Structure formats: structure tokens, C-alpha cells
Amino acid sequence: MYFSKIEVEEQGYIEIRVTNRDNTLTPKDVDINEVKDFISDIETFLYPNRKEKRNRPHISYDLEEGSAKHKFFLPITAVILFNGLTSEIKNRSNLDFLDYKRQSIIDKFQKRAFREGYKIEFNNSLSDSTSLVIDESTNYEMIAPTYFESEFYLYGEIYQEGGKNPNLHISTGKYGNVTVSATKEQIMNGEKKTYKPYGVKVRGKKNLDDGTLTDLVLLQFIQYKPIFNKSLLDKVIDKASVNLSKIANVDTWLNDIKAEGI
Structure with missing residues (x-):
């Protein structure tokens, strides 16, 4: 009997460490809305578009001591991406190379740091050094189209x-x-x-x-004549069903072709 070996991608973590002006911040001081924002922002930073979000790997989260450490556990390839993007922001001192959504996430962190008096450090399991720091004085300008x-x-x-x-x-x-x-x-x-x-x-x-x-x-x-015609609808459904039956995942297909509507 033979068993195929299932390869599991190496795991790592990324960490957003937040401190306040008087270094009194602890995990219990972090409101659930702020936790929700951090989780959503990191997901969008790593996977900016709908298709990437839909196909992203499993990500787990923990809020740890040490001021407040927002820790995300995920495949090492995502950690490499995160480390590369944040390090490049630090090296360039600008956001020019990022797409609009990623620029907007960094801008949100800047506004949060200024509003709350935060120092936000971006760390990860690949390096002992901080890849990026955002504080009250940080002022990266968004240059992507709005x-x-x-x-x-x-x-x-x-x-x-x-x-x-x-x-x-x-x-x-x-x-x-x-x-x-x-x-x-x-x-x-x-x-x-x-x-x-x-x-x-x-x-x-x-x-x-x-x-x-x-x-x-x-x-x-x-x-625009919103008149319901069941007979016509049934005929259209029957006609479309032939080709729809050939599509493996209809929901995914519909999401990919959605156009601007109402």
C-alpha cells in the first residue's frame, strides 16, 4: 500500500506592534473595532483584490502582550511578500510603487498613528529587525489615482x-x-x-x-419596464442552463463577470 506525501507549506507570522505615547497600552485596551480594522487592513494589504481574497490561504490571528501585538500566522510566501513590501516602503520613503489599495492601507495606518498617538512597528518571522515604523511624524503621500x-x-x-x-x-x-x-x-x-x-x-x-x-x-x-414575465424568464433559464451546467463554479463565474449596475 502506498501513501502520497502531503506537502504542507512552511508557516510564519507577521506582527503589528502598537505602542502609545506613555507606553501603557495593553491588549485589554484594544477595542474590538480596532481589532477588526487591523485584521481587515492586513488582509487587504496582502490580498488587495476580490479574486486574491477568495483564494487566499488560511490565516489565524492572536493579540499578544508587549504593548499590543497583532500577530497573524500564515504561509511563509505571504510573510515574504509582507516583508518585501514594508521594507521597500522604508527604503524608498514613498508609496509610489504600490497599487491604490495598498497605498490606502498605509495611509490608514498613518492617520491612526497621528490620531491615537501610536507608534506602529511592522515585524515578521523572517527577520529580527523591524521592516517599517509608522508614527505621528510619518507622512507618506498617496500618489495613486483616487x-x-x-x-x-x-x-x-x-x-x-x-x-x-x-x-x-x-x-x-x-x-x-x-x-x-x-x-x-x-x-x-x-x-x-x-x-x-x-x-x-x-x-x-x-x-x-x-x-x-x-x-x-x-x-x-x-x-426601463419592470414587468415580470414568468414565461419569458423560464425560457431564458432553460436556454442558459445548457451552458451554465458546464461551469464548475457558477458563483465564482458570476462574481468575475459582474459589471457596474444600479
């Missing part, structure tokens, strides 16, 4: 249109009341759309911090 430009579909009630500089105002469930620039011809063409449910295809900017939309320009109207 928005991206794309096309979006908005659905809701158009409650105002026209004006000296032509535009329309649409009330949406996700973005609230949104203003969209348009031409006179676009607004005047067809039936009056005020106080009717409509969809609009627009081009504009989406803020990476809070998800707000700005500088929107109308591309086209999409008439």
Missing part, C-alpha cells in the same frame, strides 16, 4: 431635466440623486421622461474611496 473612468448603467426615476447647461437628475437606489450632463437634443428627443423610471448609460468617474460618481455624461437612455 478614481477610475468608465461607463456605468444607472436605473431610477428622472426627477428633473433641462436647465441652461442641459442635464438631468436621476434618483437611484445605490448612488442616491445623481446629475448627468446631456445635450438639448438628447433631452428633447422622444417623450418627456420626468417622473418616469428610466435607465441611463453614462460615462464618468467613480471614486475609489467612497464609490461616488462624478463628471457623468449621458450616452443613451434605456427605457
